[in-house]
């Protein structure tokens with residue numbers, strides 16, 4: 001039964017999403033996503049696992065409005081046809097910030113583009129967003145003065161400042177060392193619990209998916225959703241949590257089957 005059928009209006013409703021990349025006119029196109037159906041409620045944290053090349057990033061880019069596709073993607077009932085501030089993407093790349101702007105100016109920049117001119121208001125919003133990622137004291141620093149983990153936290157603050165309906169995260173912590181990654185996972189989990197943000201998070205790391213996700217998808221190699229599992233382990237999830245090992249094994253097996 002879909003969430004819509006349960007009587008809730010999904011914040012995201014994807015129906016028959018098909019994406020074919022053309023091969024520059026040479027032969028048949030590359031069908032990456034085939035009739036994908038997916039709905040998501042406000043406040044869910046969906047982690048997506050899947051073999052390399054199965055279409056995880058493509059799926060996120062379609063929702064973000066960065067790709068043309070067949071089928072429909074609706075956010076709060078409104079059809080997606082282009083990027084918008086209701087769907088903000090956070091990437092793995094540390095260079096998502098403008099190097100000539102300070103941390104706070106980076107956070108404020110998209111709001112200014114949206115037309116917000118009031119300096120007090122801008123400062124209020126950026127302070128609140130930076131506080132949520134514990135970076136308020138670094139607001140006057142420039143990106144080159146930040147660690148990779150701090151840059152990713154600024155990217156998250158930038159997304160939060162825009163109050164999007166959905167934050168789309170494409171392996172945001174994959175380039176970080178293990179300790180920083182664990183720390184940012186904890187911060188993101190607390191942020192999710194406190195702010196009730198709606199997140200889709202791509203990862204190759206089963207531990208990350210089980211610790212963060214309220215729901216976990218495994219994408220199939222052939223461009224569909226192979227598994228869609230609610231994560232019932234109470235937060236905070238650690239490898240010592242009851243059922244953690246069982247869940248880890250289940251996803252590991254599913255990923256192995258996909259090659």
Ligand SMILES: Nc1ncnc2c1ncn2[C@@H]1O[C@H](COP(=O)(O)OP(=O)(O)OP(=O)(O)O)[C@@H](O)[C@H]1O
Pocket residue numbers: 021022030032050051052053054055056057058059
């Ligand atoms: N702009 C593009 N033009 C043509 N083909 C593309 C384009 N972007 C991705 N593809 C192809 O689409 C398929 C899926 O790519 P995608 O990046 O979505 O996979 P992924 O699951 O995110 O992979 P990974 O886990 O390795 O990041 C791949 O075969 C890739 O070569």
